[in-house]
Amino acid sequence: MPEHAAAPLLRPPRHRVDPRARSWWRTQALLTLSGPMLLTALVMAVLSLLFFPGALPWLGPLLLVVLVLPAVGYLAVMPRWRYAVHAWELGDRAVYAAGGWFWQKRRIAPLSRVQTVDTVRGPIQRRYGLATVTVTTASTAGDIKIAGLSCADAEELSRRIGEVAQDVPGDAA
Amino acid sequence: MNTPQGLGPYAGAPAATATAPAPEWRRLDARTLLVHCGWMGAPLGSLGLTALATGGRISSGAWITLAAVAASFAVVTAIGLIRWARTDFRVTRETFDVRSGLLTRRLRSVPLHRIRTVDLTATPLHRLLGVTVLRAGTAGSGEGSGELSLEALTVAEADRLRTELLARAGTAEVTEDPVLARISWRWLRYAPLTFWVVGGVFVAAGSVYRALHEMGIEPWKLGFVQRAFTEFGTGMLWLTIPAALLAIIALGSVGAVVLYVENWWSYCLEWSDARTLQVRRGLLTTRSVTIERARLRGVLLREPLLLRAGGGATVRAVAGGLGDKEENRKRSVLLPPAPRREAVRVAGGTLRSPFPDAELTHGPGAAQLLPHPRVALRRRRVRGLVFAVLPGTVLLAGLGAAFTPVLLHAAWIYAALSTAAVLWLARDAYRNLGHGIAGRYLVTRSGTFSRDTLALRREAVAAWTLTTSPFTRRAGLVTLTAAVAAGEEGYRIPDLAEADAPGFAAAVTPGILDEFLAHPS
Numbered sequence: 229m230p231e232h233a234a235a236p237l238l239r240p241p242r243h244r245v246d247p248r249a250r251s252w253w254r255t256q257a258l259l260t261l262s263g264p265m266l267l268t269a270l271v272m273a274v275l276s277l278l279f280f281p282g283a284l285p286w287l288g289p290l291l292l293v294v295l296v297l298p299a300v301g302y303l304a305v306m307p308r309w310r311y312a313v314h315a316w317e318l319g320d321r322a323v324y325a326a327g328g329w330f331w332q333k334r335r336i337a338p339l340s341r342v343q344t345v346d347t348v349r350g351p352i353q354r355r356y357g358l359a360t361v362t363v364t365t366a367s368t369a370g371d372i373k374i375a376g377l378s379c380a381d382a383e384e385l386s387r388r389i390g391e392v393a394q395d396v397p398g399d400a401a
Numbered sequence: 402m403n404t405p406q407g408l409g410p411y412a413g414a415p416a417a418t419a420t421a422p423a424p425e426w427r428r429l430d431a432r433t434l435l436v437h438c439g440w441m442g443a444p445l446g447s448l449g450l451t452a453l454a455t456g457g458r459i460s461s462g463a464w465i466t467l468a469a470v471a472a473s474f475a476v477v478t479a480i481g482l483i484r485w486a487r488t489d490f491r492v493t494r495e496t497f498d499v500r501s502g503l504l505t506r507r508l509r510s511v512p513l514h515r516i517r518t519v520d521l522t523a524t525p526l527h528r529l530l531g532v533t534v535l536r537a538g539t540a541g542s543g544e545g546s547g548e549l550s551l552e553a554l555t556v557a558e559a560d561r562l563r564t565e566l567l568a569r570a571g572t573a574e575v576t577e578d579p580v581l582a583r584i585s586w587r588w589l590r591y592a593p594l595t596f597w598v599v600g601g602v603f604v605a606a607g608s609v610y611r612a613l614h615e616m617g618i619e620p621w622k623l624g625f626v627q628r629a630f631t632e633f634g635t636g637m638l639w640l641t642i643p644a645a646l647l648a649i650i651a652l653g654s655v656g657a658v659v660l661y662v663e664n665w666w667s668y669c670l671e672w673s674d675a676r677t678l679q680v681r682r683g684l685l686t687t688r689s690v691t692i693e694r695a696r697l698r699g700v701l702l703r704e705p706l707l708l709r710a711g712g713g714a715t716v717r718a719v720a721g722g723l724g725d726k727e728e729n730r731k732r733s734v735l736l737p738p739a740p741r742r743e744a745v746r747v748a749g750g751t752l753r754s755p756f757p758d759a760e761l762t763h764g765p766g767a768a769q770l771l772p773h774p775r776v777a778l779r780r781r782r783v784r785g786l787v788f789a790v791l792p793g794t795v796l797l798a799g800l801g802a803a804f805t806p807v808l809l810h811a812a813w814i815y816a817a818l819s820t821a822a823v824l825w826l827a828r829d830a831y832r833n834l835g836h837g838i839a840g841r842y843l844v845t846r847s848g849t850f851s852r853d854t855l856a857l858r859r860e861a862v863a864a865w866t867l868t869t870s871p872f873t874r875r876a877g878l879v880t881l882t883a884a885v886a887a888g889e890e891g892y893r894i895p896d897l898a899e900a901d902a903p904g905f906a907a908a909v910t911p912g913i914l915d916e917f918l919a920h921p922s
Contacts, residue, residue, distance in 0.1 A: 236918040238867065238903040319916040330871060336906075337864035337884075338913045366721075369891025370864030370884030 238334065241317035241324045248356045249314065249376030253307035255352055265299035316374045318388055323363055325374045335372050341365045342393040345386040349379070361385055426489040426500070432530040433553045437481035444470050451616045460617070490551060492565045497537060499549050509549060515539045517696040517722030519563045520732060521689040523556075528687065533559045537566055538722035548724060567677055567691060581750040582736060582743070584668040584682075591713040591738035592661035595705065598653035605656065665737045670747065678718070678751065680735060690732045696721040698887040699842065699857035700748045700756065701733075704741070706850050714744035718751065719857060719888035729888060748856070757839035757856050759846055768844050770835030776876045777896035778831035785823030790816060836894050836905065843883065843909045845894045855892055861885050865906045865914065874899075881906060 257263075269291045276283045309329040316325045323342070326334045346362045353359060359382035363372040377385065448463055448470075488501040498510045516537050523533040532553035539548060554562065613619075666684030673679040678697065681689045699719040708714065716736035723729045736747045748756035757768030794816040801808030830849035837844050842856040864884040873879060879902045881894040897905065907914040 235900045235904045236907065236920050237900065238914065238917055239919040241917070317917070321916065322913050324917050331868060332870075332874075333866060333868050335864055335866040336914055336917065338910075341863045365863045365884065366886030367863045367884040367890050369866070369882060370886075372864070 241315035241326050241334075243316055243381075245311070245314045245316070245374070245376035246358060246378040246381065247311070248358060248378070250307040250311045252353055252356045252358055252376060253310055254303060255356075257303050257306055259352075262299040262303040265295045269295040269299075314374075314376060316377070316385075318385060318392070320392075323372050323389065325372045327373065327375065335370075337363065337365050337370050337372050339389065339393045341370065342389060345389045345393075347382050347386050359383075363389060424491050424493060426491050427558075428489050429485055429551060430532050430553055430555050430558070431485065432532050432555075433485055434478065434481050435530055436526055436532065436553060437477050438474065441470060441474060447612065447616050454616060454618060488551075492562070497549065497566055499551070511537070511539055511549060513566065516566050517693050518720070518732070519566055519691045521559050521563065521687075523553075523683075523687045525685040527553055528685070531556060533687075535559045535562060536724075538724055563691065567693065579672040581670040581672070582668075582739075582747045583670075584665055584737075585739075588713075588737065588739045588743075589658055589661060591708060591711060591740075592657045593654035594707040594711045594713060594738065595657060598657050599649060600653075601656050601660075602649050602653045661737065668737065670735055670751075678735075688731075690723075692718055692720045692723070696887065697751070698861040698885055699855060700735075700751050701888070702744055702748055702756065702758075702854040702856075704852040704854075706852075708738055709852055712741055713738050714741045715739070716744050716748050716751070717888075719855070719885065719892075721887040723888075726889070733888060752842075752856060754840070757837075757842055757844045759835055759837075759844070759854060768837055768839045770837045770844060770846060771901075773831070773834040773836075773896050774876075774878065774898045777834060777878060778827060780872070780876060780878070780896065781827035781830045782824060785827050786820065789823055790819045793819060834896065836897065838909060845892065847893070847895055857883065857885065857892060859909050861887065862910050865910070866891070867902055867906075869899075883909075 272291060273284075273288065276287050306329055310327075313329055313332055314327050316323075318324075321340075322336050322338045324334070324336045326332065342363055343366060344364045346364070347359050348362065349359045357379055359377050359379050360373060360375040361377060361382050363374075365371060374382075374385070444466060448466060451460075451463055483503050484501070487503055487506075488499070490497070490499045492498075492513075495514075496510045496512055497516060498508060500506060500508050516539055518538040520536045520538065521533045522536070527533055530553075533556050534550060534552045535554055536548050536550040551559075551562075663684045663686075665682050668680075668682040670678070670680050673691065676694045678692045678694060679689065680692075681687070697718060697720045701717040701719055702714055703717060704714045715734065715738050717733045718735050720733065723732045735751060736744055739747075745756050745758050759768050759770045794812050797808050797812035797815055801810075801812055826849050830847075833846055833849060833852050835844075835846045838859070839856070841859055843859050843862065844854070844856050846852065846854040862883045863886055866882040866884065868880045868882065869878075873896070877899045878896045879899045881897055881902050882891045883894070884891050903914060903918055907918060
């Protein structure tokens with residue numbers, strides 16, 4: 229409860245994720261959303277050019293507004309925005325991570341509740357030398373996911389969480 | 402992490418079995434085989450009805466169905482026989498072991514101290530045969546941990562096994578009256594106060610239609626149905642439509658009462674000993690859920706809109722080991738729709754301390770909830786206007802402009818009525834928001850369609866999450882979620898002031914957030 233005059237604020241976690249994460253997110257965006265959208269726009273434009281040239285004056289702007297601009301915008305904005313938000317920190321008693329871009333999430337889980345630490349490297353992530361560390365607790369709403377760490381950082385982090393979690397007394401249940 | 406279903410005995414077992422002889426392996430009840438054949442009732446029954454309806458002529462489709470039923474019967478019986486013959490179980494001093502499997506023998510051995518809940522469920526068929534299904538829920542609700550289920554045991558055997566599974570040293574007798582609540586049939590008046598009254602009628606009508614359809618009867622082609630519909634259409638609509646609505650509500654209310662009776666017949670909530678809470682209920686399908694006190698993380702008082710208007714509430718347990726979300730919803734109910742005062746009393750009895758009730762301003766159970774910023778009210782209004790008022794109005798107005806001016810009138814009437822409703826609901830939703838700390842409990846309240854008051858043990862919070870969107874960031878709000886290894890897993894406190902949220906979380910669970918807090922000076 230705010231007993232003091234100025235209520236304490238939650239500062240962002242100390243460490244940013246690896247800068248290469250931006251490229252990883254960009255590739256992901258290209259593969260899942262922006263790429264298919266741009267491709268659809270291209271195919272429709274070509275088809276219209278070949279068979280219905282009369283439709284181009286209205287179809288062109290429509291495609292531009294509905295498909296091309298959102299795809300390019302997502303590709304340009306999302307990775308940078310994400311990079312500005314994503315951060316992590318391993319404190320003495322808790323793990324703290326921030327993620328998301330449009331909807332942002334900051335989660336803190338005490339080390340005494342940590343059950344497992346998983347390190348996952350996806351095929352695209354591997355190309356950029358990145359990894360995702362997931363710290364699970366007994367509650368599914370308490371799992372912390374730190375995406376876009378460099379492999380060295382990920383290894384170091386999971387090792388340290390493992391060490392600290394052993395030292396901190398507590399029940400994992 | 403040791404997993405309970407690993408092969409081989411649990412690490413602690415050999416020491417125990419060395420001193421005492423290992424207990425005998427026990428079998429399931431042979432009547433289980435008959436239960437497995439119970440599913441045949443529906444297809445055989447519908448086949449018989451078809452034969453009756455068509456005057457004994459059975460179509461080729463029906464013959465195929467019959468053949469399929471016979472084949473399935475053979476397969477199911479064979480599988481059931483194998484499962485019955487190859488499944489056995491025992492309770493050692495430290496573990497509960499279940500062996501199963503025909504070729505791949507699987508031994509699941511769960512330490513007794515990890516068993517949190519025991520659930521006995523018997524469908525009408527089970528009860529006819531005098532058997533019941535036992536499920537033992539273990540700690541950790543994630544996949545893999547799961548539960549052990551034995552289908553089926555005689556009722557006496559199941560009761561004995563439950564006692565064995567939950568018996569541990571020091572089960573002191575309770576001193577106070579162990580019974581928290583019994584069914585009172587005066588509560589039946591709350592049964593129709595659910596949203597399912599109207600929806601349930603349509604669901605029932607749908608299933609009847611499907612059943613008829615499968616028997617080859619098309620209800621729309623029956624003479625009297627068609628006549629009823631034409632008469633309905635040509636009759637005085639201003640009279641027939643309200644009459645039909647009344648009929649649906651009456652039918653739904655009767656259905657709700659019947660369901661209430663089915664679900665809550667001989668309901669009893671009691672502390673079976675100092676450490677286990679037991680709910681027993683059911684007329685045809687009986688259900689008995691046992692929750693270990695150590696796994697009870699809190700209590701949720703639910704007041705759905707209609708029930709709240711009638712002064713009623715229900716109570717749910719926030720407990721671990723009750724299964725996945727679906728099962729948790731069924732098993733966590735501690736009290737059926739009942740008077741609010743009764744619900745608060747039962748919630749307090751479950752917590753063994755007065756339930757922090759935000760409605761009270763003084764007395765032992767009074768809880769002071771902090772209101773949320775005014776801007777949360779604006780958000781609720783805007784949300785309602787954008788998602789409920791706007792689409793309907795635009796749709797009606799568009800159709801009206803295109804086709805008939807009658808719809809234009811419908812559009813402004815809809816806009817006026819829905820705006821009034823949205824504003825009322827938004828105000829209610831805002832006034833229901835609140836959070837606070839009452840002794841060992843975190844107390845939060847939110848919701849308008851269902852006003853939920855949650856009292857959660859503070860030390861049960863396993864993690865904190867703060868979520869924002871661009872809209873809430875602009876409004877200076879944040880949604881705080883407390884992660885718990887029980888119940889719904891995550892409990893949201895929506896739309897707190899951004900400046901208050903970290904301080905509140907730190908006050909609820911001292912020590913977790915402190916190192917990440919910045920104190921502005």
